[in-house]
Amino acid sequence: MRILITGITGQVGYELCRYEWPEDVEIVAASRQELDLTDAGSIETYIAEGRFDAVINPAAYTAVDRAETDPVTAWKVNALAPAVMAEATRKVGIPLLCVSTDYVFDGTKAEAYDEGDPIGPVGVYGASKAAGELAVRTGNPRHAILRTSWVFSAHGANFVKTMLRLAADRPLLRVVDDQNGCPTAASDIAATLARMALRLVADPKAPTGTYHFSNAGPVTWCGFAREIFRQQAALGYAVPKVEAITTADYPTPAKRPANSVLGVEKIGRDYAIRPRPWQEALSEVLSELRLEQRKSPEEPR
Ligand SMILES: NC(=O)C1=CN([C@@H]2O[C@H](COP(=O)(O)OP(=O)(O)OC[C@H]3O[C@@H](n4cnc5c(N)ncnc54)[C@H](OP(=O)(O)O)[C@@H]3O)[C@@H](O)[C@H]2O)C=CC1
Ligand SMILES: Cc1cn([C@H]2C[C@H](O)[C@@H](COP(=O)(O)OP(=O)(O)O[C@H]3O[C@@H](C)C(=O)[C@@H](O)[C@H]3O)O2)c(=O)[nH]c1=O
Ligand SMILES: [Mg+2]
Numbered sequence: 001m002r003i004l005i006t007g008i009t010g011q012v013g014y015e016l017c018r019y020e021w022p023e024d025v026e027i028v029a030a031s032r033q034e035l036d037l038t039d040a041g042s043i044e045t046y047i048a049e050g051r052f053d054a055v056i057n058p059a060a061y062t063a064v065d066r067a068e069t070d071p072v073t074a075w076k077v078n079a080l081a082p083a084v085m086a087e088a089t090r091k092v093g094i095p096l097l098c099v100s101t102d103y104v105f106d107g108t109k110a111e112a113y114d115e116g117d118p119i120g121p122v123g124v125y126g127a128s129k130a131a132g133e134l135a136v137r138t139g140n141p142r143h144a145i146l147r148t149s150w151v152f153s154a155h156g157a158n159f160v161k162t163m164l165r166l167a168a169d170r171p172l173l174r175v176v177d178d179q180n181g182c183p184t185a186a187s188d189i190a191a192t193l194a195r196m197a198l199r200l201v202a203d204p205k206a207p208t209g210t211y212h213f214s215n216a217g218p219v220t221w222c223g224f225a226r227e228i229f230r231q232q233a234a235l236g237y238a239v240p241k242v243e244a245i246t247t248a249d250y251p252t253p254a255k256r257p258a259n260s261v262l263g264v265e266k267i268g269r270d271y272a273i274r275p276r277p278w279q280e281a282l283s284e285v286l287s288e289l290r291l292e293q294r295k296s297p298e299e300p301r
Contacts, residue, residue: 086136
């Protein structure tokens, strides 16, 4: 079985590459050099000639603020590329798995968002991802769109690593306390995508459609930051104070949803996947980061 994976230098793509796949799975890991997602024509040829059994596409334009002033690139990577992939995978009759985001929602709902809730992106990144979803949904019936949120890992850029970096030279961090979501480990997303892909390949009748997956437990960015430093402090590390602020106190180019907690019951029903608490996953990532730090202490993070 041959599976194409994109975005391999990113958080989720990297974890997909190091996932312990069954022996009969051959992973084709395509870097940007091998497959530039802004080049629609090359995507089509790559899939048409690749003899793949499935395509997993975690690659994306993920710079939420930068997308506001670079919408064309964001739309090429997040909307057009998935559209071309959907068409190309449908032509060769294979499933396509794409990763999407909690930022497709407007954040005004008081409870967790379910898969059927109306979307209403408030920024360019969310809008481009929503367009990608629609293209996949309409382009290849054998698809899975996995919406996730607040991704972190030891590898790549994310909120956890930003907090640790800022903590190195600041005694006080100010973090927004009025945006709610669910942090999610890239490794758990990778394991979920792998399980879904294997089932979709093995069983033409396997459930398709849109699924939410995040680690369990809603929190604010401020609460997330405090838990990062609580875990670090418990191991004797010096940590900064974290001050709770409002979104208005922390102006950013892109607007972000005030609530983007995802309800994950559907993936439990259809795929028997039940996420663990994010605190548990965070503890693994923090120890991986400390291990890396010990290996190369001079390397800045
Ligand atoms: N990060 C998050 O907090 C969240 C992410 N998501 C979604 O999850 C998925 C995975 O995100 P994550 O792993 O964090 O993303 P990253 O930002 O860590 O990685 C993005 C990947 O996409 C690749 N990429 C970007 N542009 C191109 C291009 N033109 N051609 C080829 N490859 C390209 C990057 O390659 P290169 O290194 O060369 O730039 C990189 O490998 C994405 O679909 C994202 O929208 C959903 C919710 C939250
Ligand atoms: C660095 C920093 C950020 N913040 C705020 C800004 C923002 O509201 C929030 C998170 O900031 P970030 O830039 O890390 O997160 P952001 O880029 O918005 O993260 C999003 O990325 C995309 C790709 C997704 O799909 C989302 O699920 C989500 O993970 O924290 C502070 O309040 N204080 C700080 O010191
Ligand atoms: Mg960001």
